[in-house]
Ligand SMILES: Nc1ncnc2c1ncn2[C@@H]1O[C@H](COP(=O)(O)OP(=O)(O)OP(=O)(O)O)[C@@H](O)[C@H]1O
């Protein structure tokens with residue numbers, strides 16, 4: 001039966017091939033949506049580890065997390081240095097690292113921090129940052145580059161860079177006259193760390209307290225407006241990363257900070273906030289899923305159309321099989337086998353296509369977004385999706401199979417050539 | 418089992434039309450070889466389709482091997498036809514994408530009864546099929562050719578081999594020689610009858626060519642048994 005189905009399909013190579021391609025592409029799309037979601041979540045989850053709390057000016061949790069760790073979006077306010085100091089002296093706090101954002105080097109975000117950053121910041125499974133070349137900075141006028149930043153800026157240890165005010169790719173106001181030495185390049189982490197330029201907090205203070213730019217025009221004013229409250233970094237920072245003596249205390253600390261009198265602050269637990277983010281993105285994710293499911297259904301409908309159309313020209317074939325004793329049930333099975341075979345081949349090709357795309361695009365994606373797409377076996381969710389496609393293909397095949405079942409023997413045998 | 422074919426008060430008309438067939442009574446004995454002749458459009462193929470249970474008579478009864486076809490369900494008629502009747506269609510009805518040999522083997526693929534009879538002969542279906550095809554004049558390489566690539570005469574012989582494989586009780590042949598030259602045609606008929614005799618198969622051979630009568634036990638004119646005025650006006 002299988003042999004017959006295969007030979008019959010081979011006889012209709014072109015339409016079979018087109019069907020397979022249409023379904024394969026749609027399957028690849030369906031799987032890609034899931035894979036991108038999964039890898040993005042894994043990448044995000046990998047970005048912070050070992051940081052129990054992130055504290056910053058009063059804002060949305062998600063906004064604070066995205067701005068402080070992922071350099072996505074900006075914070076409208078800042079947090080005073082006094083608040084930071086008070087926080088770092090809290091009994092529960094084991095370590096704290098201040099960070100100040102808002103500047104850039106040719107579009108690469110500048111993170112002004114202290115040497116403590118390299119000591120305490122962890123990613124993935126409690127991985128510490130490591131140097132590829134050079135050393136950590138130990139005073140102002142020095143910078144350490146993430147792997148991608150070093151690559152994109154084509155800077156290496158010993159080079160000098162100039163920090164621009166604002167985060168845009170185009171620098172409206174250069175802090176010229178303040179060249180900074182690159183003293184180290186970090187090993188690749190597969191996180192936003194790779195994109196960043198690290199300088200000492202004092203560096204920024206020095207730069208910003210320098211004489212205002214002579215060539216500041218309208219545009220630069222506009223750019224300044226976006227960061228209206230850009231205080232001197234030592235007076236104010238963007239956020240603080242905090243490690244606690246006991247993780248269990250995170251929830252209490254978070255509540256304490258969020259409800260404390262004085263300067264309004266927001267404290268968040270990174271893992272929890274990510275979950276919150278995914279929850280808000282779920283609708284979007286589901287919409288994508290829905291669309292790709294529809295694309296798959298359209299692909300399968302294409303197969304249905306082709307199968308139904310081929311039934312006409314194949315009425316003779318069906319009749320011959322019935323004439324030699326194949327019952328209607330056999331024909332039914334034959335057509336279902338054929339369609340399921342097509343769907344399985346198409347699904348496998350779709351999966352292969354996904355891997356090919358992933359392998360060939362991984363480099364570009366990493367460069368553009370910093371996301372590292374790991375090659376891995378299909379996940380359970382992906383297997384479910386493929387099963388969904390095959391089952392849908394099976395269900396669709398019931399239509400032509402039923403038609404063939406009903407088509408009378410005489411119809412086929414009296415076809416005259 | 419006196420009669421291979423027995424027809425009683427049969428009446429058949431194609432959809433809404435006038436009667437094509439009206440046969441009060443006709444029978445073919447077991448083991449007989451009968452030539453049924455009639456002009457084109459006289460209803461020969463129609464009669465055969467009734468015998469094979471492809472179409473059903475509006476009235477009367479058709480019995481094959483003492484089994485009344487009208488009493489069988491569609492599925493059982495399929496089974497009965499596959500098991501007991503070798504049918505060479507006027508249009509051969511081969512599967513174009515299968516090899517000649519695989520086309521012949523289709524005969525046993527769906528009929529346990531035919532497989533059983535092949536097994537009783539002590540040979541495998543494939544051996545027997547190859548043997549038939551060889552005797553019908555298809556070389557080993559031709560046997561592996563897709564049916565679509567065979568000449569019409571070769572296709573006809575493949576159809577014959579398929580009808581004969583598994584020794585059905587009744588062979589129905591609908592003008593299988595139309596594409597053959599007269600020498601080939603005579604050889605083919607002799608071979609067909611010889612193989613049938615070996616298998617103890619009753620043969621009903623339909624043609625409009627009266628000159629073939631010599632090879633058969635009996636020669637019947639359709640117009641002699643059919644009272645219907647229908648049939649082709651240009652006959
Ligand atoms: N499927 C059909 N539907 C309607 N009418 C049909 C059908 N098949 C045959 N007929 C009609 O039945 C009559 C007999 O046709 P049939 O095919 O039985 O003739 P035949 O004797 O086999 O002719 P030939 O020698 O040309 O094969 C013809 O008038 C034809 O028009």
Ligand SMILES: [Mg+2]
Pocket residue numbers: 461462463507591
């Ligand atoms: Mg005919």
